[in-house]
Amino acid sequence: MNISFSYDRKQVIQALRYHFFSRPEIRLLVILINVFTIAAAVLLYFKRIQPFSFLLFSTLWMALMLVIWRILPNSIYKKSQTFRDEFLMSIDEQEITLTTDRGRQSWPWQRFSKFIETPYFFHLYFDNRSFFLVPKDAFENITDQQAARDMMKEKIRAAGS
Incomplete structure (x- = not known):
């Protein structure tokens, strides 16, 4: 056969995202950041922590998602001649x-x-x-x-x- x-750029970016999220270390990191962010939100609600702690975990979550979802796939796509x-x-x-x-x-x-x-x-x-x-x-x-x-x-x- x-x-x-x-390659279509949008499809490749989506495939690279899938690859990164299928990696066990990335998946574990995302789960841990999500658990800590949710825990920080609950503790903030019960006034057990200061708002800064919740802000810190929320910022970590947003930075991690930005890197995995946008920056990493786009940088790999741009660097690789294969996709052209x-x-x-x-x-x-x-x-x-x-x-x-x-x-x-x-x-x-x-x-x-x-x-x-x-x-x-x-x-x-x-x-x-x-x-x-x-x-x-x-x-x-x-x-x-x-x-x-x-x-x-x-x-x-x-x-x-």
């Missing part, structure tokens, strides 16, 4: 091959550690931090998209076993 694609390239991808039983104006790269299925599907992309992970995005809208029809999904699930699950 062959597909060609380029045009791609031709070939998916077959043995490997995935990616071709751009700058070159060609092939990865056997065993190279991928996991596969995640989000609203706009298939995320093909090499390890916990590096991955490749395959846009769903690159497929000609839903049948091709389903065939690719099934192959990715089968091959990457088999590779991870």
Whole structure:
């Protein structure tokens, strides 16, 4: 199966947000900040703490969300040449091959550690931090998209076993 694609900025930013929020350390940090902010609000309501403490936790929460939701995805998008390239991808039983104006790269299925599907992309992970995005809208029809999904699930699950 062959597909060609380029990336849409808004969709990539959303995919990067999903990636960051799926990281256990980010998720734990967000949960802890939320718990402390809620606790500070309750304690402020019962006049057990000063308003400054609530303001501090609220500011931490807003800063964390700003960094994860806006700054981090946008900075990665701007720094990466990958998101500005045009791609031709070939998916077959043995490997995935990616071709751009700058070159060609092939990865056997065993190279991928996991596969995640989000609203706009298939995320093909090499390890916990590096991955490749395959846009769903690159497929000609839903049948091709389903065939690719099934192959990715089968091959990457088999590779991870």
